[in-house]
Structure formats: C-alpha cells, structure tokens
Amino acid sequence: MKSVLKTISFGSLALMLAAAVLVFAGRMERTSYFIVSLIGTAGWFASVPFWMKRGLHQSE
Amino acid sequence: MGTGQKSTLVERLDALYEYDREPVTEDKLHGWKIFWATFAGEHIAGTEFVIGPLFVMHGCTAVDVLLGLLIGNFLAVLSWAFICAPIAVKTRLTQYWQLRKLGGPWLTVAYSAVYGVILCVLAGAMLRVSMTSIALPFQKLFSGPGVETGPLPQWMWVVIAVMVGSVIACLAVLGFKGMAIFSKMSAPWMVVVFVIAAVATLPMLGCHSLGDFWRVANEKIWTGKVTEGMGRFTIWHVIGFAWLCNMPQHFGMGDMTILRFARKWQMGFCSCAGMYLGHYVAWVASGILCAAAIDRGIATDPGPIAYLGAGLTGALCVVVAGWNVASPTLYRAGLALQVATPNWSRWRVTTVVGAGMIVFACMPAIIKHLDLLVTTNALVLLPLGAFILIDIRLLPKIGLQSNYAEKAGSLISWPAAGAWIFATCFSIAAFVYKDYDPVFPIFLVLPEWIVAVVLYTVLVAAQQKMAGARATLSPVATESRPGQAGPVSTEGRD
Numbered sequence: 001m002k003s004v005l006k007t008i009s010f011g012s013l014a015l016m017l018a019a020a021v022l023v024f025a026g027r028m029e030r031t032s033y034f035i036v037s038l039i040g041t042a043g044w045f046a047s048v049p050f051w052m053k054r055g056l057h058q059s060e
Numbered sequence: 061m062g063t064g065q066k067s068t069l070v071e072r073l074d075a076l077y078e079y080d081r082e083p084v085t086e087d088k089l090h091g092w093k094i095f096w097a098t099f100a101g102e103h104i105a106g107t108e109f110v111i112g113p114l115f116v117m118h119g120c121t122a123v124d125v126l127l128g129l130l131i132g133n134f135l136a137v138l139s140w141a142f143i144c145a146p147i148a149v150k151t152r153l154t155q156y157w158q159l160r161k162l163g164g165p166w167l168t169v170a171y172s173a174v175y176g177v178i179l180c181v182l183a184g185a186m187l188r189v190s191m192t193s194i195a196l197p198f199q200k201l202f203s204g205p206g207v208e209t210g211p212l213p214q215w216m217w218v219v220i221a222v223m224v225g226s227v228i229a230c231l232a233v234l235g236f237k238g239m240a241i242f243s244k245m246s247a248p249w250m251v252v253v254f255v256i257a258a259v260a261t262l263p264m265l266g267c268h269s270l271g272d273f274w275r276v277a278n279e280k281i282w283t284g285k286v287t288e289g290m291g292r293f294t295i296w297h298v299i300g301f302a303w304l305c306n307m308p309q310h311f312g313m314g315d316m317t318i319l320r321f322a323r324k325w326q327m328g329f330c331s332c333a334g335m336y337l338g339h340y341v342a343w344v345a346s347g348i349l350c351a352a353a354i355d356r357g358i359a360t361d362p363g364p365i366a367y368l369g370a371g372l373t374g375a376l377c378v379v380v381a382g383w384n385v386a387s388p389t390l391y392r393a394g395l396a397l398q399v400a401t402p403n404w405s406r407w408r409v410t411t412v413v414g415a416g417m418i419v420f421a422c423m424p425a426i427i428k429h430l431d432l433l434v435t436t437n438a439l440v441l442l443p444l445g446a447f448i449l450i451d452i453r454l455l456p457k458i459g460l461q462s463n464y465a466e467k468a469g470s471l472i473s474w475p476a477a478g479a480w481i482f483a484t485c486f487s488i489a490a491f492v493y494k495d496y497d498p499v500f501p502i503f504l505v506l507p508e509w510i511v512a513v514v515l516y517t518v519l520v521a522a523q524q525k526m527a528g529a530r531a532t533l534s535p536v537a538t539e540s541r542p543g544q545a546g547p548v549s550t551e552g553r554d
Binding site for chain 2: 013016017019020021023024026030033034037038040041044045048049052
C-alpha cells in the first residue's frame with residue numbers, strides 16, 4: 001500500500017514536471033499546463049501524508 | 061531588579077529549554093537520511109520568491125548569479141560541515157545551553173530577547189509574502205479603465221495582513237507541530253513548483269531551447285540593469301549573500317540544535333541539499349519569473365510572479381511557503397520573548413508577537429529590502445556563534461578554561477557581553493561611515509567575526525588572568541568557590 005501511495009505522490013510531481021517541459025517545447029498550452037499542475041498538486045497532497053515520516057524536530 | 065526577580069527570570073528561561081538541557085544520548089542519534097530531508101525542507105520557503113528577484117533588481121549579470129550562487133552556497137556548506145557540525149557533535153547540546161555555559165544565564169536572556177524581535181520581523185516578511193498571493197483576486201476589485209488589475213490601497217493591505225496574520229498567529233498559539241509536519245510534506249512539492257514555473261516561463265522570454273538559455277539569461281533575465289532605488293550587486297555581493305544569509309545557523313551555531321543528533325560531523329555536508337535546491341534552484345527560478353514579470357509590466361511581488369509562472373498552483377505555493385515558515389517562526393519568537401514577559405502565558409505572548417508580525421507585514425519595504433534585513437540578522441547574532449567556536453576550539457589550546465561563566469558561577473560573562481556589544485557597534489559604525497549603503501553590510505560579516513573572535517579571546521584571557529591573580533592572593537576564597545580560580549584546565553568540554 002505504501003509503495004502505491006509513494007508512486008502516486010512522485011507520479012504527481014512527475015506529471016507537473018512533464019507538463020512544464022511540454023510548455024517549454026511548445027507542445028502544450030499554458031492553460032492546460034495550469035490545470036495539470038493543479039491535478040499534480042492534489043495528487044501529491046492527497047497521498048503524501050500517508051507515507052512521509054515526521055522530521056527531526058517532530059520525532060524528538 | 062532584586063536577586064529574587066533575577067533568579068525567577070533565569071529559571072523561567074531555563075524551564076523553556078529544559079527539555080534540551082542534557083547532551084543527546086547515543087540511542088537518539090540519527091543517520092544521513094533524516095539530515096538530507098531536514099536541510100532540504102528547511103531552506104525552501106516563501107522568501108526564496110523574494111530573494112531571486114532581488115538579484116535581478118540589483119543589476120546582477122548571469123555570471124554573477126549562476127557562478128556567485130555556486131560559490132557562495134559552497135562556502136555555506138563548508139561552514140556547516142567544518143564549523144557548526146563538529147561543535148554540535150562534540151558537545152551534543154543546543155546553542156542555547158552552550159551559550160549559557162560560556163556566557164552565563166543573563167547573556168542568554170539578552171540573546172533570547174534580541175532573537176525574539178528578529179524572528180518577529182522575519183515572520184512579518186513571511187506573512188507579507190503570503191499576502192502578495194492572497195491579494196491577487198482583490199486586485200481585480202481595484203482595476204482601472206482598460207486595466208484588469210490595479211494596485212491595492214494601503215488600507216486593503218492592512219485588512220489582508222490582519223486577516224491572514226490572525227490565522228497564522230492562531231496556528232502558532234495552538235502549537236506549531238502540525239504546521240511543521242505540513243511544512244516538511246510540502247517541501248518537495250514546492251521545489252517542483254519553482255522548477256516548473258521557471259521552465260514554463262522561459263518561452264515567454266524567448267527561450268525555446270536549451271541553446272537559447274545563455275543568450276536569454278544575459279539579455280532578458282540578469283541584464284545588469286539596476287532597478288531604481290536599489291544598489292548594484294557584483295559577483296562578490298552574490299557570493300557573500302549566499303554564504304551569509306544563513307550565517308546565524310552555521311557560523312552563528314543555531315543549527316547545533318539539529319546537528320547535535322548527527323552520528324558524524326560529516327553530516328553537516330547534508331546542508332548542500334538545502335543550499336542547492338533552495339538557495340540555487342529556487343533563487344534562479346524566481347529570478348526567471350521576476351524577469352518575465354518585468355517584461356510584461358507585472359508587479360514583481362512573489363504572488364504575481366508565481367501566478368504568472370504556474371497559475372493557481374504558483375499562487376498556492378506562495379501562500380504555503382509563507383505560512384509554513386511564518387507560523388513556526390512566530391511560535392519560536394513567542395518562546396524567545398516569553399522570558400521578558402513576567403507571568404504571561406504562552407498564548408498571550410504569541411498573540412502579542414503576532415500583532416507585531418502584522419504591523420511589520422504592513423510595510424512593503426520589509427520584502428523590498430529583505431536582503432538588508434537578513435544581513436542585519438546575521439550581523440547581530442554572528443558574534444555569539446564565534447564565542448562558542450573559540451570557547452571550545454581555541455581556549456583549551458592556549459591554556460584557558462572553556463565554559464568559564466558556568467565554572468565561576470557568573471550571571472554574565474563580561475568578556476562575552478563586551479565583545480558582542482563592541483563587535484555589533486563596530487558593524488553599525490562601519491555602516492554609518494559608508495553612508496548607510498544598503499549593499500555594504502554583506503562585506504561586514506567577516507570583519508565583524510574577526511573583531512568578535514579577537515576581542516573575546518583577549519578579554520577572556522584577561523578575565524582568567526585576573527581571577528588567577530585574585531586566587532593566588534586569597535586561596536581561602538578560591539576553595540569556597542571551586543572552578544572560578546583553580547588551576548587552569550586545558551581540557552575542553554567533551
């Protein structure tokens with residue numbers, strides 16, 4: 001389950017990066033890129049709380 | 061102030077940091093992974109949206125920024141690895157307790173008060189960053205004929221500051237743990253938002269392939285043209301700024317709090333994750349966004365440039381980046397200033413500090429001159445870190461005692477207090493001498509550090525020599541106060 005959630009998280013970030021590269025290459029409209037970025041953001045924040053460990057400050 | 065009051069004040073301050081009083085034990089030490097994550101997460105904040113554009117407006121060239129940041133951040137990493145981490149690993153204590161040992165409890169009271177005020181101002185800057193994004197929809201309300209958006213009047217900024225600042229203050233009052241966890245979770249996403257915003261904005265500047273980048277970087281982004289009202293930055297300013305902007309953490313020893321948990325001092329090198337993601341990639345990216353905003357006649361505030369680069373995701377990133385840091389910063393400011401507010405509860409102190417943050421956030425200059433603010437912060441706190449380094453590394457080697465205030469039972473170490481005040485006054489005097497040149501303080505950091513080190517060493521030597529002479533004259537007194545004037549120990553604190 002954890003690996004699935006991690007895949008969703010990093011897949012979301014990869015999606016955002018891919019959209020920006022496509023805009024750079026002139027193969028995607030900026031409006032579509034904005035929407036894809038929002039979807040990637042939602043994917044990241046929906047999945048990351050379930051697998052990311054707490055940091056140094058919180059664990060001590 | 062009576063002795064009773066003094067002891068109460070010191071006791072209260074000690075109680076705040078009681079949890080960290082003992083050196084970290086072997087079973088609580090951490091490996092590499094957590095330090096990579098901690099440093100990467102801590103150095104990506106809302107202020108990166110401000111600092112990148114500052115290099116554009118200070119008239120830097122592409123070489124100044126790309127090479128200067130490479131060198132400056134490298135120096136910062138070396139400072140963490142060779143200055144802060146070895147001391148943290150050796151003592152396993154926080155900066156607060158180490159400072160208390162060498163400077164006495166009253167020095168830590170002064171340090172806490174100064175640090176609290178500085179954090180309050182920085183929280184104001186973070187809040188202002190968030191506000192620039194939240195203000196975006198309201199700007200449509202003030203549009204003029206033929207213009208989609210218009211500048212907000214000052215009263216509207218005050219309203220936004222009160223609204224947003226109140227939420228941040230509430231979060232800080234309720235406890236910042238949840239916010240700190242959210243901050244860690246959002247850090248990788250923020251790095252990606254910086255990168256995608258820059259990549260997707262490059263075509264707007266005429267960069268359609270990697271081969272175009274260098275030309276566009278020189279002609280459109282870091283053009284060397286200084287914005288009116290800003291001083292000129294050279295590559296030396298960029299190197300200096302990249303190195304010193306976290307001076308309170310490395311040279312100032314603030315990150316002893318984190319690195320005391322490191323198994324090895326080499327883990328100080330993990331700071332390169334924060335430096336090269338937050339202070340290289342993010343600053344370069346926000347510089348690109350700023351240039352695109354200038355090209356299109358858009359305001360160069362964090363909110364508008366992030367919205368230009370990544371739409372709503374960019375605007376959200378600015379809000380998250382500002383809040384993530386503002387709330388814990390405010391919490392820590394409240395904690396630091398609690399000592400100066402007798403019998404006030406934590407929530408009351410944090411609320412008052414939150415009000416201060418809102419006042420600072422209403423000042424546009426707070427982000428326009430963020431570089432000067434960061435430099436001042438470094439200059440004020442730097443000497444204290446220098447004292448810790450000298451006390452542990454140098455004093456035992458030249459036959460002087462470390463942690464002398466603790467051994468002598470002093471309330472304050474006059475060599476530390478004197479050297480701190482003198483070194484800070486030295487920087488202020490040099491700044492005044494240079495006609496308040498706002499870009500000059502960057503070059504004061506190293507001279508101030510040298511002044512602080514030399515003066516502290518000389519004064520400590522004089523203090524211990526005088527105490528030794530007094531002990532020789534009255535050995536009975538020495539016996540009654542062990543440690544103050546006994547045989548000079550060459551042992552450092554282990």
